[in-house]
Amino acid sequence: TSQDRVFNFAAGPATLPENVLKKAESELYNWRGCGMSVMEMSHRGKEFLSIIQKAESDLKTLLSIPSDYAVLFLQGGATTQFSAIPLNLCEPNDQVDFLVTGSWGDKAFKEAQKFCKPHFIWSGKSEKYTKIPSFDSLEQNLNARYLHICANETIHGVEFKDYPTPKNKDEILVADMSSNFCSKPVDVSQFGIIYAGAQKNVGPSGVTIVIIRKDLIGNAQKITPVMLDYKIHAENNSLYNTPPCYGIYMCGLVFEDLLEQGGLVEVEKKNKKKAEILYNAIEESEGFYRSPVEKSVRSLMNVPFTLEKSELEAEFIKEAAKEKMVQLKGHRSVGGMRASIYNAMPLAGVEKLVAFMKDFQARHA
Numbered sequence: 001t002s003q004d005r006v007f008n009f010a011a012g013p014a015t016l017p018e019n020v021l022k023k024a025e026s027e028l029y030n031w032r033g034c035g036m037s038v039m040e041m042s043h044r045g046k047e048f049l050s051i052i053q054k055a056e057s058d059l060k061t062l063l064s065i066p067s068d069y070a071v072l073f074l075q076g077g078a079t080t081q082f083s084a085i086p087l088n089l090c091e092p093n094d095q096v097d098f099l100v101t102g103s104w105g106d107k108a109f110k111e112a113q114k115f116c117k118p119h120f121i122w123s124g125k126s127e128k129y130t131k132i133p134s135f136d137s138l139e140q141n142l143n144a145r146y147l148h149i150c151a152n153e154t155i156h157g158v159e160f161k162d163y164p165t166p167k168n169k170d171e172i173l174v175a176d177m178s179s180n181f182c183s184k185p186v187d188v189s190q191f192g193i194i195y196a197g198a199q200k201n202v203g204p205s206g207v208t209i210v211i212i213r214k215d216l217i218g219n220a221q222k223i224t225p226v227m228l229d230y231k232i233h234a235e236n237n238s239l240y241n242t243p244p245c246y247g248i249y250m251c252g253l254v255f256e257d258l259l260e261q262g263g264l265v266e267v268e269k270k271n272k273k274k275a276e277i278l279y280n281a282i283e284e285s286e287g288f289y290r291s292p293v294e295k296s297v298r299s300l301m302n303v304p305f306t307l308e309k310s311e312l313e314a315e316f317i318k319e320a321a322k323e324k325m326v327q328l329k330g331h332r333s334v335g336g337m338r339a340s341i342y343n344a345m346p347l348a349g350v351e352k353l354v355a356f357m358k359d360f361q362a363r364h365a
């Protein structure tokens with residue numbers, strides 16, 4: 001029952017909306033009278049075709065995706081896109097730019113090195129990834145094929161609030177939106193490619209969504225494996241091979257739910273409110289809790305924080321778990337705590353966490 005559920009602050013796979021899980025449960029054995037589960041259907045049957053087409057069209061509505069963009073439902077996680085992107089957009093000697101604001105962008109850079117010539121126009125590594133530079137100060141490479149950013153760095157909690165425009169008009173902006181996908185409205189036309197693993201804001205792991213401007217499709221390097229070639233997937237409406245059917249179905253249920261909430265403008269309002277009360281609690285603790293990230297770029301999705309008395313962190317995490325607030329440990333590379341408060345985290349979960357933080361401080365200050 002709902003009462004048995006915890007508030008799950010995990011970074012991904014992450015909490016899903018309870019009504020979505022209930023809906024999936026209600027049609028688990030027999031999807032809308034067809035006599036079988038979505039897991040058991042042919043991906044080429046009319047039932048599954050209706051599921052994937054509805055998911056795609058609802059996503060297009062949610063993000064107001066222009067008609068010159070294709071939506072692909074792929075596998076391999078966002079990590080596979082780190083290589084698929086240069087393999088589809090570049091020849092091996094082509095230059096590309098990276099603006100790196102956290103370790104995911106850095107991983108994407110390292111993978112791109114195998115397939116093209118990336119270079120950093122900025123990296124926040126030496127400052128422990130706590131900020132985003134002003135775009136005017138950046139020296140962009142006028143020959144770069146694309147500029148890659150990670151719109152929200154999941155581990156460091158650094159989120160772009162607006163986006164750089166490449167100086168060269170043929171250069172496109174590519175964004176990893178894995179951890180803030182569908183958390184707010186986005187002007188898709190600013191980007192050549194947006195990609196996201198589903199397992200944070202919109203579904204279970206196993207589905208990767210790619211939104212790509214259609215004119216960028218069809219230029220893959222000769223060595224590109226068929227599974228990484230956007231042209232193959234676009235021509236086959238994401239059904240070239242067996243897709244992650246159940247995951248796509250779950251994403252579809254989440255998209256429906258987001259539309260029912262009033263779309264991404266409404267969703268963003270809720271996300272802002274949740275983030276605000278959590279960051280305020282950190283600020284008001286007078287140093288007992290600390291956020292390392294520069295205020296103007298703090299993520300609405302992933303909130304890393306530390307304790308001034310770092311020896312109490314393990315105790316904090318243990319006590320929170322006893323009160324059914326789980327997965328608050330920071331990423332192993334940075335330590336401390338991290339509360340991921342994606343779309344599906346209810347306001348009540350954040351309020352409970354903040355009340356616990358105040359009580360913990362009162363007992364340990």
Ligand code: PLP
Pocket residue numbers: 012076077078079080104150152153154155176177178179197198
């Ligand atoms: N990019 C970002 C921003 C992420 O948070 C993650 C998280 O897992 C990844 C990429 C890697 O995604 P995946 O595990 O789906 O390959």
